[in-house]
Amino acid sequence: MAPIKTWADRFSALGKLYEKHLKGAQKPPAISPNTAAALSVIFTFIYVVPFYLSPATRPSRQLSRDAPSSIRARIRAVTFSCVISTALTVLILHQYGNASPREVLKMFGVWPISFLDTARTLLLVIILFAGPLFEFAIVDGGLKHWIRGTHIQEVLRSWIGYRNFVVGPVSEELIWRALIIPLHILAKFSGKQIIFLTPLYFGIAHVHHLYEFRLTHPHTPVALAILRSLFQFTYTSLFGFFAAFVFLRTGNLLSIILAHSFCNFMGLPRFWGRVGVEAGVPIGPPDADKRNDENVDCARAKSVAWTAAYYVLLVVGAVGFYLQLFPLTESSYALPVVLTEE
Template sequence: MAPIDMLHKIKSFYTKEPMITASVITPRTAAALSVAFTTLYVLPFYLSKSTRPSPSVNRDAPSVIRARTRAVTSACILTTIIDILIINQYGKSTLLETVRLLGWWPIDVLAIGKTLLLCSILFIGPLFEAGIVEGGWRHWIRGTHVRETLSSWTGYRALVVGPVTEEIVFRSVLIPLHLLAKMSPSRIVFLSPLYFGIAHLHHLYEFRLTHPEIPLLPAVLRTVLQFTYTSLFGFFAAFVYLRTGSLYAAMAAHSFCNWNGFPRFWGKVGVQAGAPIGLGSVKRDEDRTVATPRRDASIAWTVAYYSLLVIGAYGFYVELFPLTESKYALAEFAKDVGKGKRGFWG
């Protein structure tokens, strides 16, 4: 089967007049399987003493991370096998079509690079703060920050285990199910990430277990915030997956966002908490000597940072479709004919 015919068949899973008219799962079945796969990913955390947190051992303990890594790896293998069986049984797909739906092949390096560029545009403010204001660009060039992060179990979890396993389950496994159910790309983008957000709600229990001194309301608000930004990232990752057809592009975006962390939306830039402002002071570490800026420098950096946040958000909006365009796309989003721009809703 020619590549064009194969992509046409894959895209027929969600078109209004599909080539495949029988043996396709229903949206309810896709939702039930998604809940089951999400449960398979999270439930093993609490079935074993080695993965279950306690008041004396939290989720960041190396032994817990290692055990959970084994558990989620097993979950990825199991859910992927089940997914492949469903795709072949109900989608009547060939092996090549199946690996295309799973985002495994082809490995589009250009799509990965453009996705990282898009993420860099969105995070231009935090990158400015970390790289220019705090002088982190020296560590970026030498690669010391990445090496130090990966040398710790928490860093390895954030940059490797989380992005790889979560994108396998919540993008590579769940999205093909929704394509088989003939859901529109728009619905997939806004629905499938909710399972990703729900999968993080168990952190409320873990946080309360290891931080009993924190009142319930702040803990709940913390979890709501986490659900919100994980779901928002899930929207983006699902969009990237459908637009590029690349699981690796979604993984790269996930790892990049974890590396950057949640952007600040308040406070002054370039001033350590409790550091004097006005006369200037000196902070020393192992590699460098950093001068705490005077008030005028701090204000200038702060203005630049928040300006870049706005510029980055606008740039992200403008470049969202151009930088995710790929000939290997699994979905075509509707065009807004009136405005001459692409949009989610058709």
């Protein structure tokens, strides 16, 4: 019986070696990391360059980028760019990643989709903007317009609003999240690399605004224009880090499109100054000099209380965002990338 046991042990040892070194060996990436990076650069150029190929889209001192004719022409150009980039990505995922149509939709974050995940992502962004929401809704009285929907209707009826809150978020999240991230997954970039690398293409795509700004503001010092562009690159990249993280965690394109629109609507939070008072305007009602001191003091106290509440909510929102970042983005639809090691 001893020889039989010895042979069994040998076969068991061989099986373990097979499991460890052959079966469990990592397969090479379907496309190289350089290919994924090159395609990301190509998609970025395909998105931006058409703006400068036609007089209808090219910025100039005579044609503002906010002119309706320019916006319409740019929307057509962006639509064409998105179609070309999407078709190329589908071809690569199918040809090199052997992805089925359903798997392609999954990698794009289009299907299946969880509206619960979308709501949780929006809640996370609302927590982050607790301070600005308080200022807009309570201090500035915007809550009643939100309830009636009048402000949103007015914004979306304009070409600028349609560009900023619909076309921009949809096209940008499609290119820099739904298309570029799957290519990096195919190239077997790690989750952290995808989160901190892919948004840089998104940030770089906004650098061309420096040229447009110089055209429309020729008297602004070059150094100041460059600082403005660097600041824009920074906050677009920061949003990109968040969007890439959420996209990997939820596999939900709708979530980041709506988060993008919401952030565009809210703008950057204020980090200094008194809430409810415009620069250069005295604190209190317009006819404060004609009214008694008691009403003036009351208005000043109210402004101070609003300001204190705003900055408290700003800090609470930032802390709440940090604490809920992982819980509110937990999803069964996450893309096949490991973000945290066990």
